[in-house]
Amino acid sequence: MQDIVYGRNNVYEVLTDENRSISKIILMKGIKDNGKISQILDLAKKRGIVFQFLPKEKFYEYKEYSHQGVIAYASPIKYTGLEEFLNKKGENKKVVITDGVEDPHNFGSIIRTAVCAGYDAVIFPSRRNSAVNSTVEKTSAGAVNHIDMIMVNSLSGAIDKLKNNNFWIIATDIKAKDNYYDIDYCNMNFAIVMGSEKEGISSTILKKADFRVKIPMFKNFDSLNVSNAASILIFESVKQILQKTEHGV
């Protein structure tokens, strides 16, 4: 099975990931080079990957993708095993867990935010959650290639393992008393759990959480989009960690 990776940035990012084997790259004849195209061609040459320039008509079959004239056929992203991740050296590891984020755009956005924030992994269940497909790869702007993506059969079991490995579990819950900024994210391994937009985090997972936090709202309106909610928590942790570092604490 090969994934279709489309768009300039995405194809570039997939090329930078040595774990992804790429069978070919196709480019539209006469494509304008904004700098990214030459970078793509350079990398393809370096890695010995075949590329072809094809006329516009040949791209008709890819019309469902917003491909910007560049498409790569790549092996699916390589998932990391949870054990493998836990065995990696490093301290103060930061993880996002999605429990039922079904919309691929939201899932992709969360992965992108996690990478920008220097997080170490995204853990997600094999059911009731978007898989890592072409849309997720595109929406993540290629970020799926820059972070450990860990797919698990049982999220509940994964959380137990994380807890046994000194991870603190932070769950978002609109009924929580504490606000997300009341937690100290520094000097610990932690995992932030985001639930589905409709139902939130499942009750078994919620019970296992060490902290439950909410995002306070000024207006009693429908909740935030889940990827926006995730980025608010994730960047609160970034801010706290940067501020501690700057002040030499």
Add this chain to the structure above:
Amino acid sequence: MQDIVYGRNNVYEVLTDENRSISKIILMKGIKDNGKISQILDLAKKRGIVFQFLPKEKFYEYKEYSHQGVIAYASPIKYTGLEEFLNKKGENKKVVITDGVEDPHNFGSIIRTAVCAGYDAVIFPSRRNSAVNSTVEKTSAGAVNHIDMIMVNSLSGAIDKLKNNNFWIIATDIKAKDNYYDIDYCNMNFAIVMGSEKEGISSTILKKADFRVKIPMFKNFDSLNVSNAASILIFESVKQILQKTEHGV
């Protein structure tokens, strides 16, 4: 011109907005009521709006919309004039400005976040920015009905007017020295300007800004999705304001 408003929450939200006249509501025969449907029917009766139950086949023409069996034909949202907004009473007004956010999903998400955060208005230019269409209304989860939406021909002119009315202009700029959390958002009128994902904020607008701020990244990766970036700034302001209120400052 009538807008098609689709989806349970959206149709409910548009019904709550007395400024939107609704010519009819159609529902799919045998639709399951999760509670929202009766609320929709109650409101429709109260407002004297015609509704019809139609067989599944009739919904075929709406297949491009994820309508969940409910569609309303409503007048377009009523924009607020900038002068009208500025003349409204109130202090410490909070505004988001989008300068070239073309993706309707991102634009809708930003509006949704702004409403959750209790912001007063979204200002956007009539060109080079998504208009308020059905996709935006849907992605915003109906939030477009709960905030002043101000469309302007000249963003530059609008910013001058805001400045003359004691608004501070905060622009996001990856080259900025200050971080977004170095600003005090309390006790002032302010507008946060978000630029396009590709090009950021236009240079004329950037020059008019009182503050330029960046979101610090841990990893040198492609930037954040613009709606995620917006929510990080917006909720930093919410946090600061809530913390001041709680401490009685």
